[in-house]
Amino acid sequence: MNKIEPRTLAGTMELLPSEQILFNQIKEKIEKTYQKFGFLPLDTPIIELSQVLLAKAGGETEKQIYRFNKGDTDLSLRFDLTVPLSKYVAKNYGNLSFPFRRYQIGKVYRGERPQKGRYREFYQCDIDIIGDGELDVINDAELPSVIYTIFRELGFNDFTICINNRKILNGLFEEIGQKENSVEILRIIDKIEKIGKEAVIEELEKIGVLKQAIEKIIDFIEITGTSKEKLEKLKELKIENETFKQGLEELEFVYENIKLFGVPEENYKIDLTIARGLDYYTGTVYETFLNDYREIGSICSGGRYENLAEYYTNKKLPGVGVSIGLTRLFYKLNELNLIKTTKKSISNIIIIPMMENLEEPIKLATELRNLGINTEIYSNNKKLKAKMKYADKLQIPYVIVIGEDEINNNKIKLKDMETGEEEEIELDAKKIASKLKI
């Protein structure tokens, strides 16, 4: 028979078991943290009706969609977890309690050209808090504590949650009458580190921004200092625009309240440069960076939006949320050797019988499982060497070899595979279990 080469589609992640164990541990830590903050689980379908899923999409997003027909039905694979959430909340509005706090961890699909670290199928881990009509800004101050707890759980200390508020920049542009030019202005000012202040001023003049307006822009982008200093300097700009003032007030409130939620001051700050480009968000925005690895980019981002589900319902549903792109994060952390976790195997212990009658070894395995120990029994008829090699390759931390002698003497040797040490113990599941460091 002709064989077909067993390939996996480029841009999808398929791990070896030892890596999958690590990946799942990270995923589980994220999920447990979301639950710790009282977010409810959701699991929406990966395939949706195109008409529903693409209600809003357009441009670049639409090009990346996996879209196809089955019979007469026009279907698409979800490209994020936010649109399905919008649909879900609009659909189930009457059955939900608001503020609706949900998490969803699942795969999303984008038909990208596959490159290193770019994925066509990848996990997103999202939380959102959705209000019915309104949602207090205090919720914006709670989310950084979720981010903080997750990255501490994952073994990181030196990371910074950067916060900003979209209304500040929007208000500034309104104030100087440059709302329509905002995309172009942002493009220019983001080059300041590369081309210098004078060149930026020149380019702004070229697109017709007036001198006074340019001064305000420059004053704004030159704001530096501590978070508190930035807040002061923003106030000193004396901008009377209502959007600006509201943004500043929200940013100050969020900044002041984050610490109530137990996030240490070294782990968050105001950064007026983040999330400038995304017009999806309308208020608070977040990006999170590992300080020693800024080149990875933001590892957890999100923000506040005014109206989640306007394409599906007249109900006003403001929300705030953050998302972790887990597949890419795992890839990067793995590449940089930054995954700090110790559990490398699923089984805590493996029992290797050295006799034909498996009754006693199997009984011990069952008893250990009943005590909550993940226990494997190597029941296949192989040489001891092959059996030990198997245990070693799977990195199972403890091994017990059982033969006639062990059963007759009612004693076994528990081998710690990391230290190589052996300890003689009574052949008793409880006594064995009590010796395991797991």
Place this chain on the structure above:
Amino acid sequence: MNKIEPRTLAGTMELLPSEQILFNQIKEKIEKTYQKFGFLPLDTPIIELSQVLLAKAGGETEKQIYRFNKGDTDLSLRFDLTVPLSKYVAKNYGNLSFPFRRYQIGKVYRGERPQKGRYREFYQCDIDIIGDGELDVINDAELPSVIYTIFRELGFNDFTICINNRKILNGLFEEIGQKENSVEILRIIDKIEKIGKEAVIEELEKIGVLKQAIEKIIDFIEITGTSKEKLEKLKELKIENETFKQGLEELEFVYENIKLFGVPEENYKIDLTIARGLDYYTGTVYETFLNDYREIGSICSGGRYENLAEYYTNKKLPGVGVSIGLTRLFYKLNELNLIKTTKKSISNIIIIPMMENLEEPIKLATELRNLGINTEIYSNNKKLKAKMKYADKLQIPYVIVIGEDEINNNKIKLKDMETGEEEEIELDAKKIASKLKI
């Protein structure tokens, strides 16, 4: 703006949060049990290259595939977890330890016409043990203990794991020279309860089965009694065919060894009628039934196959596995009100502040979370009634209301929402945590 109706594709399962919590508990119990037996996690992509995924498929399966092009690439959504496993093992052969024990829990896709209880997107929960060249039959005796542990964990006692061996029927057909007619003969004998023995004999004569052969078939299908009696009666048939004899030997061995793995005798039996139709399996086959709800059909099925990945590799990879169709199982159990689980909420406790300064209530929430308690704080500015309604609707088991008085007196009332009882406790996270029954 015109609104689009927020619909979900028929044949997909999208649950309300309270149901999703139940679903996830069942999924987690299945996963933890798979891990308890030392199966390794796997997570293969949902989209695969059609050429690879459909190497074997044909006929009805192929019609049901969600298949589409993106650019030049011909892609399909996986329709089971077995083909991806075949690809994975063939691809990663050199990096795996054999016997390779893996579990995978994930969604699969079939373009069925949606009917009640039929799904286009559904979860399968699979375990398989794959041998390199060979795999001892003792593995076939281990899997029923995994099935047993899962359904006990899910709160069921009265279920039966039925086992059979495909070689017995295959050998019988070989013995009587009716191998080619086997599908037709199976179709006829499966009608025996409806049309009676005489009509079956008549139909068998009509398709040209000789009298002596019919006698053997009838002797076989009339075998009844306990599992041990069935084994005896199979021996008494005096069939000399090698396949038959091997099947009988394997069935007896599996039957005798299941009890070593701790499965009580009332939870398994030999049933010579199961899995007659599936020619995918080549040895042991399993089906599992809730005895009071046989109409649900088998809730966990599987079996032994000779060669997992023959379409991808020349390596001989025999295996044995079982699968739970979780989405359908959940649907049926829910419909019959058979889900026995107590945890109805994610949060263990909710803190309801009755004051503007949230410092103390938030501090308490953080401390409770650090003690491992899933804690929600209702930080939105609403009336007490609205806040209590929220806690009640989410079925959060404990509520603490904190106002100025509570903080001044350093005492709170912990309300048990099930009993309605209130207990006064010191405002101290550890003392509060110790009172929670979770």
